[in-house]
Amino acid sequence: MRLLKVATCNLNQWAMDFDCNLKNIKESISRAKQLGAAIRLGPELEITGYGCEDHFLELDTISHAWECLKELLVGDWTDGIFCSFGMPVVRGSERYNCQVLCMNRKIIMIRPKTCLANDGNYRELRWFTAWKQKDQMVEFQLPPNIADDISQKTVPFGYGFIKFLDTAIAAEICEELFSSVTPHSQLALNGVEVFMNASGSHHQLRKLDVRMDAFRAATKSRGGLYIYSNQQGCDGGRLYYDGCCCVVINGDVVAQGSQFSLKDVEVVVAHVDLDAVASLRLSSSSFQEQASSETTVPSIVAPYKLCRSFHLEEPVSHPLKIRYHEPEEEIAFGPACWLWDYLRRSGASGFLLPLSGGADSSSVAAIVGCMCQLVVKEIDNGDEQVKIDALRIGQYPDGQYPTDSKEFAKRIFYTVFMGTENSSEATRSRAKVLADEVGSWHLDVCIDGVISSLLTLFQTLTGKRPRYKVDGGSNTENIGLQNIQARIRMVLAFMLASLMPWVHSKSGFYLVLGSSNVDEALRGYLTKYDCSSADINPIGSISKTDLRTFLRWAAVHLGYSSLAEVEAAPPTAELEPIRSNYSQLDEVDMGMTYEELSVYGRLRKIFRRGPVSMFQDLCFKWGSRMTPSEIGEKVKYFFKYYSINRHKMTVLTPSYHAESYSPEDNRFDLRQFLYNSRWPFQFRKIDELIKEANGDKALLSGLDNGDKPTGVISDDIGGMGVAAAGSGNPNVGL
Ligand SMILES: Nc1ncnc2c1ncn2[C@@H]1O[C@H](COP(=O)(O)OP(=O)(O)OC[C@H]2O[C@@H]([n+]3cccc(C(=O)O)c3)[C@H](O)[C@@H]2O)[C@@H](O)[C@H]1O
Numbered sequence: 247m248r249l250l251k252v253a254t255c256n257l258n259q260w261a262m263d264f265d266c267n268l269k270n271i272k273e274s275i276s277r278a279k280q281l282g283a284a285i286r287l288g289p290e291l292e293i294t295g296y297g298c299e300d301h302f303l304e305l306d307t308i309s310h311a312w313e314c315l316k317e318l319l320v321g322d323w324t325d326g327i328f329c330s331f332g333m334p335v336v337r338g339s340e341r342y343n344c345q346v347l348c349m350n351r352k353i354i355m356i357r358p359k360t361c362l363a364n365d366g367n368y369r370e371l372r373w374f375t376a377w378k379q380k381d382q383m384v385e386f387q388l389p390p391n392i393a394d395d396i397s398q399k400t401v402p403f404g405y406g407f408i409k410f411l412d413t414a415i416a417a418e419i420c421e422e423l424f425s426s427v428t429p430h431s432q433l434a435l436n437g438v439e440v441f442m443n444a445s446g447s448h449h450q451l452r453k454l455d456v457r458m459d460a461f462r463a464a465t466k467s468r469g470g471l472y473i474y475s476n477q478q479g480c481d482g483g484r485l486y487y488d489g490c491c492c493v494v495i496n497g498d499v500v501a502q503g504s505q506f507s508l509k510d511v512e513v514v515v516a517h518v519d520l521d522a523v524a525s526l527r528l529s530s531s532s533f534q535e536q537a538s539s540e541t542t543v544p545s546i547v548a549p550y551k552l553c554r555s556f557h558l559e560e561p562v563s564h565p566l567k568i569r570y571h572e573p574e575e576e577i578a579f580g581p582a583c584w585l586w587d588y589l590r591r592s593g594a595s596g597f598l599l600p601l602s603g604g605a606d607s608s609s610v611a612a613i614v615g616c617m618c619q620l621v622v623k624e625i626d627n628g629d630e631q632v633k634i635d636a637l638r639i640g641q642y643p644d645g646q647y648p649t650d651s652k653e654f655a656k657r658i659f660y661t662v663f664m665g666t667e668n669s670s671e672a673t674r675s676r677a678k679v680l681a682d683e684v685g686s687w688h689l690d691v692c693i694d695g696v697i698s699s700l701l702t703l704f705q706t707l708t709g710k711r712p713r714y715k716v717d718g719g720s721n722t723e724n725i726g727l728q729n730i731q732a733r734i735r736m737v738l739a740f741m742l743a744s745l746m747p748w749v750h751s752k753s754g755f756y757l758v759l760g761s762s763n764v765d766e767a768l769r770g771y772l773t774k775y776d777c778s779s780a781d782i783n784p785i786g787s788i789s790k791t792d793l794r795t796f797l798r799w800a801a802v803h804l805g806y807s808s809l810a811e812v813e814a815a816p817p818t819a820e821l822e823p824i825r826s827n828y829s830q831l832d833e834v835d836m837g838m839t840y841e842e843l844s845v846y847g848r849l850r851k852i853f854r855r856g857p858v859s860m861f862q863d864l865c866f867k868w869g870s871r872m873t874p875s876e877i878g879e880k881v882k883y884f885f886k887y888y889s890i891n892r893h894k895m896t897v898l899t900p901s902y903h904a905e906s907y908s909p910e911d912n913r914f915d916l917r918q919f920l921y922n923s924r925w926p927f928q929f930r931k932i933d934e935l936i937k938e939a940n941g942d943k944a945l946l947s948g949l950d951n952g953d954k955p956t957g958v959i960s961d962d963i964g965g966m967g968v969a970a971a972g973s974g975n976p977n978v979g980l
Pocket residue numbers: 725728729732770771772773774775776777819821835890893919920
């Protein structure tokens with residue numbers, strides 16, 4: 247037997263905070279050593295933090311990373327433990343994203359990433375070059391100050407693996423695992439038994455199974471020990487890195503860390519028998535045949551043993567059932583943890599949320615409540631760092647600390663209902679009841695006085711006073727009157743957020759939370775610079791359909807029972823007067839349902855459909871209940887409003903990135919914002935197709951929601967109901 251104990255970790259790094267990152271790295275090594283591990287793996291670019299972005303272009307960033315690495319190497323950190331550290335390295339005139347492999351105060355090898363992540367949220371090619379040379383490693387000259395201090399001048403650099411006396415180990419860096427030609431397949435045939443994947447991978451709803459399936463597939467038939475490490479938390483941007491460090495052997499998960507947590511450092515270990523890997527490989531004739539003819543990958547020798555022979559001091563790790571969160575839990579915990587990191591790192595004293603009693607702002611209130619619950623739970627579990635942060639943010643007197651989530655919420659969370667004559671008693675009271683359940687400090691204000699002052703000012707200036715449509719006003723007047731209310735709310739929200747702490751004799755400021763959802767953004771059904779313009783938004787990339795499912799879940803599982811009523815109410819902006827024969831409803835106003843918007847949103851972004859191909863897809867999907875010309879009208883209507891309002895995406899409040907259908911313009915869904923909203927060429931094509939399909943007469947039978955006409959659209963494109971994280975959702979891109 248070759249018994250090997252390995253440790254991997256989730257680290258809550260912060261881009262450019264080298265002290266914080268180094269502290270976490272040291273803590274993870276200490277714990278790995280205490281647990282008796284022979285290997286410690288950390289996340290991708292852990293020394294700088296993964297999300298440094300253009301700071302990677304600064305040479306300071308590279309030299310600080312070396313300075314931190316030197317500190318690890320001159321101390322006893324790497325004594326007796328093989329460590330992988332993630333950091334950027336400059337070689338000549340190229341910058342590489344590397345795993346630096348060290349042991350016993352020496353660098354054994356530097357492995358640059360060969361396949362960079364450059365889709366969706368990732369832009370690694372902007373900062374790094376992919377290492378392309380696969381046939382030999384090169385000699386890397388260490389920076390002089392490092393070389394002197396660790397008495398080592400050079401180190402092998404490149405693609406390859408390390409032959410220890412009792413096993414062979416290689417790095418595989420994040421995206422490489424998901425690429426078409428994976429390093430691990432070639433390395434396994436070269437005899438590599440242990441793979442160390444350092445990753446910087448963000449949370450996306452229902453994505454975890456894609457990752458877990460990849461680890462299992464990498465090792466199930468060809469055998470192998472796969473160790474995965476990831477960042478966890480908000481490292482300074484819109485992404486939440488979702489940890490889930492784990493260890494997999496021959497397709498079985500034997501250790502799995504948390505996906506959502508407030509901890510700065512989480513270390514998991516596994517104790518495995520590497521002979522199980524050798525034995526599986528030797529039982530496969532095809533593996534041996536292919537191994538015997540595989541091109542030789544460069545390797546270097548490290549004269550150390552990492553394994554122990556048979557002993558009974560500790561059992562080997564057994565296969566575990568993989569833990570997947572339900573999507574509703576993902577919506578609660580991911581944004582809650584992201585908010586906590588943001589809050590404690592921003593220097594703010596809490597959050598302020600304009601709470602309308604509607605589905606969106608109520609979801610945000612529930613997420614903040616969930617954050618408070620997690621904080622109290624973590625303090626209860628003995629997490630000192632969470633306690634220190636909570637005491638500081640909550641400004642507790644000496645000797646007191648949070649023991650109750652509602653009490654904590656009262657200190658750090660203001661909610662404010664800003665009613666007008668157009669608000670209903672139902673929404674006002676729903677806001678109040680939910681605030682009581684969550685524990686926030688709730689304010690209820692009437693802003694009619696401010697609105698009428700503005701209108702009087704306008705009248706003095708122009709001699710005219712706009713009227714609502716129901717009172718005989720034009721469309722322009724109607725929109726103008728709505729937008730005044732919406733924008734005043736934004737101004738008032740920021741005013742309260744900066745001055746309420748002063749009113750309550752507290753220091754600091756509160757961050758304003760936004761609560762617009764992805765569908766409203768996509769359709770542009772929001773006022774530019776209204777209450778959707780906030781400091782940060784935890785639900786900005788989540789669809790209304792998913793939020794409603796979340797509300798039903800949260801009513802039960804977070805204990806905020808009033809959310810069930812919030813969910814059941816029809817969505818309304820309450821910006822127009824309510825009359826016996828009129829009340830404003832979102833779906834009527836928008837000219838489409840939220841469910842339809844979800845379908846358009848997914849087809850547009852995830853399936854990269856333009857107007858014409860979206861029309862074609864929807865003919866298959868909706869063909870049994872709508873005519874092609876009806877579908878054509880719907881598609882045109884959607885694209886018209888999408889394009890008219892695309893400019894609003896340029897100023898969208900920074901949002902937690904949770905979904906691959908997000909229309910967020912700044913980092914993820916990069917598009918122009920001035921369109922010809924008549925789409926003349928595309929709409930003409932749709933008209934031609936309708937004509938060819940014989941217009942209104944052509945009804946396709948047997949093809950509806952559940953059918954998958956083109957093999958592209960899955961039947962869950964409308965929302966969360968169907969697929970949970972572990973159920974193999976085909977819609978998630980990594
Ligand atoms: N191409 C372009 N590039 C850059 N900017 C452009 C632009 N076209 C217009 N604009 C600007 O955008 C303005 C129009 O946008 P905006 O001011 O938002 O106004 P608008 O989109 O006309 O109206 C807001 C809509 O949101 C709805 N709504 C629903 C629910 C809630 C809320 C709420 O806020 O609570 C609002 C409301 O009913 C109304 O239909 C123009 O006046 C102009 O300043």
